[in-house]
Amino acid sequence: MLYPSEKDEDKPDDTAVNKKMPDLERIHKELLRQGVNKKLLWTEYLEECNLEGKTGLRYSQFCYYIQQDEAKRNAAFHKTYKPGEQVEVDWAGDPLYLQGAESGRRIPVYLFVGVLSYSLYPFAEAFMNEKTSSWIKAHNDMFHYFGGVTKIIVPDNTKTAVVHGKAKPRKFTYDDPELNAVYHDLAEHYDVAILPARVRAPRDKNNVEAAVGFVSTWITAALRDEQFFTIEELNKAIHRKLEKLADEPFEKREGSRHEVFLNEEKPYLYQLPATPFEVADWKQATVQYNYHIFVEGMYYSVPYRYIGKKVDVRVTATMIEVYAKSSNDQTRIASHKRLYGRKGQYSTVKEHMPENHQHVGDWSGDRFRRWAERIGPETYKVIDGLLTSARVEQQAYRGCMGILKLSEKYSNDGLEKACAKALSYSATPTYRVVCDVIESLYPKKSGTASTAGSKSDDTSNSHGITRGADYYRRS
Secondary structure, rough: OOOHHHHOOOOOHHHHHHOOOOOHHHHHHOOOOOOOOHHHHHHHHHHHHHOOOOOOHHHHHHHHHHHHOOOOHHOOOOOOOOOOOOEEEOOOOOOOOOOOOOOEEEEEEEEEEEEEEOOOOEEEEEEOOOHHHHHHHHHHHHHHOOOEEEEEEOOOOOOOOOOOOOOOOOOOOOOOOOOOOOHHHHHHOOOEEEEOOOOOHHHHHHHHHHHHHHHHHHHHHHHHOOOOOHHHHHHHHHHHHHHHHHHHHHOOOEEHHHHOOOOOOOOOOOOOOOOOOOOOOEEEEOOOOOOEEEEEOEEEEOOOOOOOEEEEEEEEOOOOEEEOOOOOEEEEEEEOOOOOOOOOOEOOOOOHHOOHHHHHHHHOOHHHHHHHHHHOOOHHHHHHHHHHHOOOOHHHHHHHHHHHHHHHHHHHHHHHHHHHHHHHOOOOOOOOHHHHHHHHHOOOOOOHHHHHHHHHHHHHOOOOOOHHHHHHHOO
């Protein structure tokens, strides 16, 4: 036979033992790299043979030995994965339990498990519930534990990952899953693809359930005789069991989960973002006339051109982000550090104001008090009382400005007399009260400021007050 048959070419011939054998360990690692294939490695192998003056294997023989080596490595697996490609996640089937310190009753806790598909390196953490907040925290903790991010997350079809029920009528498909909105945000933050296992598709779920199920059973069985009073104690014990499992040698594969993870998988994980993902709550708000929105009891500014428009607000534990809807997508128009504490606080960006309002950003309670002090003690008492009584100091700024501006029309002495009179009716008179009093004292608008200030109390009193004292006490 002049030429070997295709069937015979797949097998090594007797002369192969006299030829240079390829470094199968190095080839295995090289094939894991992007863009590297057997043909390229065979060409490089032949160049090495020429340099050493040795005979190389034919391409079919070269591939045969590689296939035999891969078969040994993957003997225990139905499907092969590339390192760093995906992690499988799910809630464990059976809960663990805490022992109630006072009641003595057993409190169920729920085990989140994540397993890297290539190395089978595991992660697990217990939570008090299976809510979305726990699901998201589990992913943050898992990626931090691995020290990197995979390309794909494969959850079972759990409701914390995929939208179910009548809320989303669009049919779920494997190619276009309807992810929980918060879970979708997590995927965007970590730049990963989420591919849930299909409902009623045993082959998909086999991968998730086999890996996750094994780790779940290992941990729950290993801790079955131990008692824990806090979830922190339990998670410390889980961490110890994880380390022990990771160091156990494979039965049908060289090395351990920990060794394969460190040597072969971890270098291929994507770098973690600078900050972990934060759970966000989406709200809608209307931009008020003062170019602020009201969110969670606080006020946050947006550019004044959006006054009267509805905006979407992304609320996290640390940030408030405001988005305006355009024709195709959303555009972020404002971002604030989230305020906590006393209700009604303001976060205002000076650039959000109209140009003729931007000086307001420089106002302060101390500035108004100094201004009032220069006018007189009665004016100071009114301004100080107005600032002190306001739930939020900034809310009193416009009233303070209005009162102090009265001195330009009625003189400092005129404002002092009006403030003294207003204080006899209320300990904290408002701008409206002071304005009414000063107009009743000096009703002739034609008079100059200096004339108003020189009028005697007798003349002022002859005009009377248009509203009774009860009115000012209610103000």
